[in-house]
Amino acid sequence: MRSLLAGLTTRGSxxxxxxxxxxxxxxxxxxxxxxxxxxxxxxxPLLAALAAGRARYRLGCTRxxxxxxxxxxxxxxxxxxxxxVSRFPSGLLLAEDxxxxxxxxxxxxxxxxxxxxxxxxLTYPLRSDLRGKFEIGPVEIRIADAFGLVELGRSFSARSxxxxxxxxxxxxxxxxxxxxxxxxxxxxRTAAAAGEDDVVPRAYxxxxxxxxxxxxxxxxxxxxxxxxxxxxWRNHAVILLDTRRMAHAGSGAxxxxxxxxxxxxxxxxxxxxxxxxxQLITDTGPVASTGRFEDVLLDSLSxxxxxxxxxLSRGTAALRMAEGGLLVVVAGRLSTVEARQLAASRRAGCxxxxxxxxxxxxxxxxxxxxxEGQSSSQQPAGDVxxxxxxxxxxxxxxxxxxxxxxxxxxxxxxxxxxxxVLRAAGWRVVSVDAATPLAVAWQRLPRSAEALGPGGxxxxxxxxx
Numbered sequence: 194m195r196s197l198l199a200g201l202t203t204r205g206s207x208x209x210x211x212x213x214x215x216x217x218x219x220x221x222x223x224x225x226x227x228x229x230x231x232x233x234x235x236x237x238p239l240l241a242a243l244a245a246g247r248a249r250y251r252l253g254c255t256r257x258x259x260x261x262x263x264x265x266x267x268x269x270x271x272x273x274x275x276x277x278v279s280r281f282p283s284g285l286l287l288a289e290d291x292x293x294x295x296x297x298x299x300x301x302x303x304x305x306x307x308x309x310x311x312x313x314x315l316t317y318p319l320r321s322d323l324r325g326k327f328e329i330g331p332v333e334i335r336i337a338d339a340f341g342l343v344e345l346g347r348s349f350s351a352r353s354x355x356x357x358x359x360x361x362x363x364x365x366x367x368x369x370x371x372x373x374x375x376x377x378x379x380x381x382r383t384a385a386a387a388g389e390d391d392v393v394p395r396a397y398x399x400x401x402x403x404x405x406x407x408x409x410x411x412x413x414x415x416x417x418x419x420x421x422x423x424x425x426w427r428n429h430a431v432i433l434l435d436t437r438r439m440a441h442a443g444s445g446a447x448x449x450x451x452x453x454x455x456x457x458x459x460x461x462x463x464x465x466x467x468x469x470x471x472q473l474i475t476d477t478g479p480v481a482s483t484g485r486f487e488d489v490l491l492d493s494l495s496x497x498x499x500x501x502x503x504x505l506s507r508g509t510a511a512l513r514m515a516e517g518g519l520l521v522v523v524a525g526r527l528s529t530v531e532a533r534q535l536a537a538s539r540r541a542g543c544x545x546x547x548x549x550x551x552x553x554x555x556x557x558x559x560x561x562x563x564x565e566g567q568s569s570s571q572q573p574a575g576d577v578x579x580x581x582x583x584x585x586x587x588x589x590x591x592x593x594x595x596x597x598x599x600x601x602x603x604x605x606x607x608x609x610x611x612x613x614v615l616r617a618a619g620w621r622v623v624s625v626d627a628a629t630p631l632a633v634a635w636q637r638l639p640r641s642a643e644a645l646g647p648g649g650x651x652x653x654x655x656x657x658x
Contacts, residue, residue, distance in 0.1 A: 200345045201342065205342035250282070252277055252347075254273065255276075271318070281309065291329070329355050333348045334346070335347075397418060406418070431472050431519070433535075436475045437499070450525070456548055458491065476502050477500050520540075520546070545619065
């Protein structure tokens, strides 16, 4: 009885209460007709609940999301296919798909009924301005009678994954040339110079060919070792993303962290489009790779969050264990000590690129900078305000000198020291600020490494190793 009453709608409860009241009034007044009306009103919602609860029709549900992975600001379309696989037609149905709150309100549909073997196709859009991985479903079905007195809920178990990737920026192909990928005369000479005694072996991994086993190193180390120089490292790239919370500034979608995530995703997709496989590493360590590089990259960067680590030791350790190839580092605040650690983790002969973010430029937006410039220009040179009763240190300077310093002062290059260390080690480095689009910064890379000659990557100085 309790399960039957649980499915009653407001109308069904009103019918039940009205029938009970009419029946009691008829008993008190001795009106048999009123008792009959009350009995009908009271029994009608109970019979409707019993009929809806014993409905033996079965429904099948299939969900398609096209596309299942989109960039922020784009729209995907969800298609729900409901099929009545029973031998009986269904009654009134209320279909509702479960959608996370950040994607909007839940789509709801009213279906008059589905005939035997019939199909209903429902569609609705999905859009998000924030990256992330979202779970769509399950579909909830409310079964209602023709009078709207009863609604019984049923739920499907099928769920789908919807991924909103970081923003992908198209990049120029001229930056990563053949010499950067290890092709050409430079790579040929390196391979020719490496003899049987010069080989640098590594531990055997599942999938390695047995013809690559280096038996001399195997006997020396007591485990299977393979020749490293035979790897096609020129078709491989390693991307290190600095996700440390203390290395970034700003909040939300306009933070330097989101800009760095977008840069890593854009560079990774650009390299994948050039035919390179790759591996993603963060300051927390390597990201598990269980599929194509593009899929692992986008799925991982869609859900990456700032970490609480304070150094890059885990990331640099993973770089030393990674396969050789093109090394790309996307970093926030980077000290000279951390820059030396990065330089030391680079394999000899492998090209390296670093994008260093000037994170302080993400703290002051254009509006704030405009207000600051307006207030400083409107303030008289000789009138210096006090803060908490104290005058700033520049108050004792002459008004003319203070004005000249304010006009001629250049922004502090917070990435200069780290960039100098990496350039001295043969890296190509570019500084990225909030006002510089990623495509422009990427285009500046060929002109940013003065230590490199036209023949390819320079050898790393001994002091930096």
